[in-house]
Amino acid sequence: MKAPPETVRTPRPGARFHLERTLGVGADIALPPDAAHHAVRVLRLAENDPVSVFDGSGGEYLAVIVRIGRGEVVVRTTAFVDVERESPLAVALVQGVSSGERMDYTIRKAVELGIAHIVPVFTERSVVKLTGDRADRRTAHWRALVVAACEQCGRNRVPVVDSPLPFERWLGDLPAPHPGEARFTLSPAGAQRLAALPRPAGPITLLAGPEGGLAADEAALAQLRGFDAVRLGPRVLRTETAAVAALAAIQALWGDF
Numbered sequence: 001m002k003a004p005p006e007t008v009r010t011p012r013p014g015a016r017f018h019l020e021r022t023l024g025v026g027a028d029i030a031l032p033p034d035a036a037h038h039a040v041r042v043l044r045l046a047e048n049d050p051v052s053v054f055d056g057s058g059g060e061y062l063a064v065i066v067r068i069g070r071g072e073v074v075v076r077t078t079a080f081v082d083v084e085r086e087s088p089l090a091v092a093l094v095q096g097v098s099s100g101e102r103m104d105y106t107i108r109k110a111v112e113l114g115i116a117h118i119v120p121v122f123t124e125r126s127v128v129k130l131t132g133d134r135a136d137r138r139t140a141h142w143r144a145l146v147v148a149a150c151e152q153c154g155r156n157r158v159p160v161v162d163s164p165l166p167f168e169r170w171l172g173d174l175p176a177p178h179p180g181e182a183r184f185t186l187s188p189a190g191a192q193r194l195a196a197l198p199r200p201a202g203p204i205t206l207l208a209g210p211e212g213g214l215a216a217d218e219a220a221l222a223q224l225r226g227f228d229a230v231r232l233g234p235r236v237l238r239t240e241t242a243a244v245a246a247l248a249a250i251q252a253l254w255g256d257f
Helices: 033-042 100-112 132-153 167-173 216-224 239-254
Strands: 016-018 028-030 050-054 060-069 072-081 091-096 117-122 182-186 204-208 228-231
Touching: 016 132, 033 072, 050 072, 091 100, 091 239, 100 117, 100 132, 100 239, 117 132, 117 167, 167 216, 182 216, 182 239, 204 239, 216 228
Parallel strands: 016 050, 091 117, 091 204, 182 204, 182 228
Antiparallel strands: 028 072, 050 060, 060 072
């Protein structure tokens, strides 16, 4: 990672903003309109208030608000903080698209729990079906949620969110497992418990169904591609709970919890 000489290690301010540009020390930067509105109208920040900004490449910059105008907030970066808050586990969540707030909740909490990659898929039981412009708008919405979650939880690297694909197409394009890679499908009928499994030596791919779970033929196809069915206790979890519970368990067992 490239860090300027002014690198320091200090506690981060509470207000954090992601900027889609390469950052450096000593630059005056106008926050995007939505971020500017949030800073002034929601957080009630004022000139000379400290904030931090990050560009997604790692680390963050301490900054101070130097100007607030009509619809404009300008911050000046003052120092680079070489800090990482990423999980030691490379976990991808393949989530059957669920409806409305359920999918939003899953995505936000997955980011807080250290997910590296989110792959939305349309399964047989997905209530939501999106194509064309609607799919593009929903993907943009999910990516905005990911950025907001990173701002909230302190992450400085933004997880990737793929455009949604039909389950069969995603599975057909999936390469053979990497050495040490673990692939898990969440299923109440799974023969294994996460706690009984050894720590994977490589990346982890977690497949979770939408409302109603994966259909039997989808679960069978996933098994053929190396996915082991695991259960999370004896109770049936809702779609917005299942992936979040599994990610929390994975972090507690093998990650940084």
